[in-house]
Amino acid sequence: MKKTLERNRTPGTTGSVLHAAAGYDWLVWFVMFGRERIFREKVLRLARLEPGESVLDVGCGTGTLAIAAKRHVGPTGSVYAIDASPEMIARASRKARKAGIEVLFKSALAEALPFPDAYFDAVLTTLMLHHLPRKARQQCAREIRRVLKPRGRVLAVDFASAARERRSLVGHFHRHGHVDLGDIMAVLSEADLKTVESGAVGISDLQFALAAPSCCA
Numbered sequence: 001m002k003k004t005l006e007r008n009r010t011p012g013t014t015g016s017v018l019h020a021a022a023g024y025d026w027l028v029w030f031v032m033f034g035r036e037r038i039f040r041e042k043v044l045r046l047a048r049l050e051p052g053e054s055v056l057d058v059g060c061g062t063g064t065l066a067i068a069a070k071r072h073v074g075p076t077g078s079v080y081a082i083d084a085s086p087e088m089i090a091r092a093s094r095k096a097r098k099a100g101i102e103v104l105f106k107s108a109l110a111e112a113l114p115f116p117d118a119y120f121d122a123v124l125t126t127l128m129l130h131h132l133p134r135k136a137r138q139q140c141a142r143e144i145r146r147v148l149k150p151r152g153r154v155l156a157v158d159f160a161s162a163a164r165e166r167r168s169l170v171g172h173f174h175r176h177g178h179v180d181l182g183d184i185m186a187v188l189s190e191a192d193l194k195t196v197e198s199g200a201v202g203i204s205d206l207q208f209a210l211a212a213p214s215c216c217a
Helices: 021-031 036-046 064-073 086-099 134-147 169-173 181-190
Strands: 007-009 016-018 054-058 078-083 104-107 120-126 148-159 193-200 206-213
Touching: 036 064, 036 148, 036 206, 054 064, 054 134, 064 078, 064 086, 064 120, 078 086, 086 104, 120 134, 134 148, 134 181, 134 193, 148 181, 148 193, 181 193, 181 206
Parallel strands: 054 078, 054 120, 078 104, 120 148
Antiparallel strands: 007 016, 148 206, 193 206
16 A cells, blocks of 8 residues: 555445555644644634543544543543544554553544443544545534533534645645535534534634534533
């Protein structure tokens, strides 16, 4: 297999899966213009994580955000992270062991989360939804709603538009796609998740939506 960030289909998912974990961290750094650490901290602030909470990172890649989330929720909190790529999970697990951080990484599909109902205080999904066709996004949102506690919340972050990136140097390397903010909010709403805050992340062409179960938003 070529050592590139090519996207492949994984059995059981209709989405695209990045398997070449070795270059993923470099790509994220590149598309963030070297502000990847700032991006992680901004995401954790937007997610309103608190010490002691249980957190799920859906589409965790090589685990950098999940590891940072564990530091945020502290020893009394717990962080789980899933990705459809076993290669990404293997690399994420190695990074966590090296950092001495306890995160439970698991190879699984965003459309079929292997967790019980009402289990998490917060669910994060960053730079992942654009890999899924709309029907798979809808199923992912329903699964996120299922595993969220009644007063939990989900933070979705993704690229706003591919048009400007295609004309840039970043666009030459980054062809993942994009998801309009309105579509993210609509998919969340269909899953009974009400958006309580949304807007630009302030890094690259990224946008976010923070949502909670409609009954408690």
